[in-house]
Amino acid sequence: MKRVQFSMIFLLVNFAFINAQVGINNPSPASTLDISAKNPTGTSGHTDGLLIPRVDRQRAQSMSAVPVSTLIYINSIATGTLAGTAANIDAVGFYYFNGTVWTKLITSLNMYNADGTLTGPRTVTTNGHLLSLVNGGNNVKITTTATEAALSANGSSRGFLNLVGGSSNIDFYVETTGIAQFNSSGNSTKLSIGSTNATPLGLKTNSIERLTVLSNGNVGIGTTAPNTPLEISSGTANVSGTRLTNLNAASPISTGQTLGVDDFGNVITVANPTAASVTTASVNSTTGASFNVNDTTVTMVPGTSQPITIPTGGKALFINFMLGIDYGSNPAGSGSSYYEARLYIDGVATDCYMRTQEYGPGGFSAQFSFNTVKFLAAGNHTIDVRMTRTFNNGVASGANMLCVPISLSFNATYLN
Template identity: 45%
Template sequence: MKKLILSIGIAFLAFSTHTNAQVGIGTSNPASTLDISAKNSTGTSTNVDGLLIPRVDRQRAQSMASVPTSTLIYINNIATGTQTGTAVNIDTIGYYYYNGSAWVKLNPPAPTINNIYNADGTLTANRTVTQGNNTLAFKASSVNAFSVNNAFSVDAANNRVGIGTTTPQSVFFVQNTAGSVINTIVAGLENCGGPCGQGTSRNLVLYNANTTNTDNFSSIDFVPSGNSNNPSGASITGTDRDLNNHYSGLNFYTRNSADYAPRLTIKSSGKVGIGTTSPTGKLTVSGSGGNSTPILSLVNTNVSGNPVLNIYPGYTSNGSIITEGNQYAVVFDQDPGTSTSGSTQSLYDFHGQIRSVSSSNLSDRRLKENIEDLNQYGLAQVLKIQPRKYILKEYGTPDIGVIAQELKTIVPELVSGDESKGLLSVDYSKISLVVVNAIKEQQNQIKELQNEIKLLKATLYANVKK
C-alpha cells in the first residue's frame, strides 16, 4: 500500500496541471492538451524515452465493443482472429486507429501508382509532349514491340516496321486492308522547281549503298502470288551503273516458262534494246522469229490512216505528202539535198535482196515542177552501156550489173553517191527510161526502113511489069 501511494505521489509530482486543462508530463509548461517531454532529450543516456501505446493481438482488437473514434492501438500479432468485421483492415503488425467503424492502418503503405510502366490505363484528355532538345527513345527486343492498333507496328526483334500489319515481312512493309479502294502508297510533294527558285525534289529514291555491283543495283518488283517473299514475275532494275558520273540505265524483266530475263534495256547512252542487253543503235531488236512469229510486227488498225511506219532520215519531215486512204505500210522519205554528189538512198542493203510482189514509185504530176522531155539520152547511150558479170569482193558471190563509174560517164543521173565519201549506187529502174528512148529511136528507124522497103518494092514491081 505504501508502494502504491508513493508511486501515485511521484506521478503527481511529475504532472503539471494548468487551469486551462493542459497537462504536462516532464514539463511544467505544457503547450497542448497533453505535452510529454523526454527525460533525456539530448545526450548519450541509454534510458528509454517514449510513449508506449497499448499492445493487443488481432483477436483482442476484433473483440472490442463501443470503441471511441480515434482510439490508437498497436497490433502485435495477426495469427489470432480473422480479417473480418472491424478487423477487416488488420493484415499486418503495426499501429491502427479506430475511424468509427473499423480499425485502419495509421501508416498505410504507399499506394501503387498506375502508369504506363506497371498498368494499363485510359487517356482522359489530350496530351502534348514538348521535347525541345531532349530525345525520346524506346528500347525493345520483341516482335510487335510498339504498335497502334493494326495500323502501325514496330518489330524490334527483326528491325522491321509494318503499316497495316503487325507481322511485317520486310524492313518496311505496307499492307492495305482487304477490299480497300484507297491508294496503298502515295509519295507527293509541293514544289514548283525553277520558276519559284526551288530545287528539284524527288518523290521516290532507290539506291544501293554497296558500290561493288553495276547491274541490278536497285529494283521495283511485281510479285504475282499473294506472298511478297515469293519470286518476282516482273521487275524494273537499275543497270549500266557509273558511280563517278551518276549514270544509270534500266532493265525491264519478265518471267515465263523458259526464263526470267530482261526483255527491254535502256542504256545510259539512250540506246534501247529489245531482246538484247547490248543495243548497238538507238533501237536494236533481236530475236529468233519464224514464219508465223516475226521479230517485229507493226499494225495500223486505222485502215484510212497514215502509214504504219514513217522513216525520215537526215532531216525533218512530217509525212505531209502522204494522203489518207493510200494505206501505205512503210514510208521512206530521204532528203535529196541540194547537190547531186550526196547519198540520197532511203533503203540500203549491201549484199541481200529486196523482194516484193510488186512495187511502184510516186510519180504524181502534183509532186513535180519544171517538167521537160528527156531527149538527151537514147540509143546512143544504150549502145555505150556495157553489162558486166563480176564477184562481190566482201562476200565472194557472183553477180551481174553495170559499173557505176562507167555508167556515170554515160548517164550521170543514174548514179548517186560521192566516191570521196562513200560507195556509188545505180538506179537500175531508171535505165528503162533511157531504153524507152532507144526503143523509140529504133522504132523510128524501123519505120524509115519500112518506108524505104515499100518504095523499093514498088519500084521493083514497076520495072518488072515493063
C-alpha cells in the first residue's frame, strides 16, 4: 500500500514538472494549482475546501527564513507577544508574510454594520447625486454639483450644527418656531465675528443693510460709508436718529458740558455759558437841573449823557428813558407848541423819540418816556437825550421854554 502511495506521489510530481500545472479533482487545470470541489453541487455532506496550516502566535513568531506570501491561520493568540514578526498578530485569523512581518488579511467591511479605519485619504465622487443620512423625518444632506456645494441639516424640531473645540462650542440652529440663533457656549471665552482682510462687516434685516463696520473701524448705522468712528443716518431731515431713553428733559442736571452739532452734523461739546452779569449806565434823579428848550437848537437834558464801554463782539443795549417836567415859563403862544425828546448815540440822532403838546399855558407838566434796543459795536460810546421844540404854534422862534425836571430816569443796560 505504501509503495502505491509513493508511486502516485512520484507520478504527480513528474506530471507537474512536465505540465507546470496541477489539477486536483480537475483533469484540465487552468492555473499552477487548480483545485475543484469533489461535490460542487447537491446535498452531499462531504467537506470541500482548502485547509491552510493552523498555528498559534508563538509558532508564527518563532518561524525563520519565511518566504514572502506564505499564508497561515493563527488559531490562538494566548501564546507569543505582539513583537518582532508577530507585531501585527492581535487576533485569530489569516495572515501572510510580507517579507518583514506577518500581515493580517482584512476582509471587506460593510460601513452600515461595521466600523473601520482609513489608512489614507479617500474621495467620494457624487457625480451630482445627493447623499442623505436619514432618521425618520430628520436628515443631513450633502450636495455637490457643478456650481454648488451644500450641507443641510433638517430636524423635525431643530436644524442644528455644532462645532466643538475642547470644551468650547459654537451652535447654529433654527427652531421650528422660526427662531434662528448663533451662540457660543460651554467654556467659550469670546465670540468674535468679522473679517480677517480689508472688507467691511454688514448686518442686515429685511434684506437691507442696517449696520456697517468698515475695515478702518468706522461704524455706520443707516449708512454704508461712515466717515467717523460712529455715524448715524436717520434717513429723515432734522431727526438725529439717536434717543437716550433714560436721559431726558426730566433727568436731573449735573455738572458737565452741553452737547451740540457742528455744520457737518458732528456731535461736539459746547462750552457752558458763564453766569450772566448786568452792566448798567443810569441816572435816576428828582433834583435835576432846569434847562431851556426852543426851536432853533437841540438841548441835552442835563444828567442824561452816559459813557458806555462795549466788550469785544458788541452788545445789544436795552435803553429806558422817563422824564417828568414842569413848564416853568409862559412865552407868547404857550399851550399850543410841541416838544420832542430824542435818543442820541455818539452825538447822532436815532429813530427813538417821543413828541408831546403842551396841555395849556405855562405852569403845566409833561411826561416823556421811550424804550428801545440798540446794538453797539465794541468800544467806547456815549448816549444821551436831547430836546427841541418842533412846532411853535404861536410862540416866537427862538423863545425859550423853561423846563424844570420833576423826575428823571435814564438807563442803558447790556448782559455779559
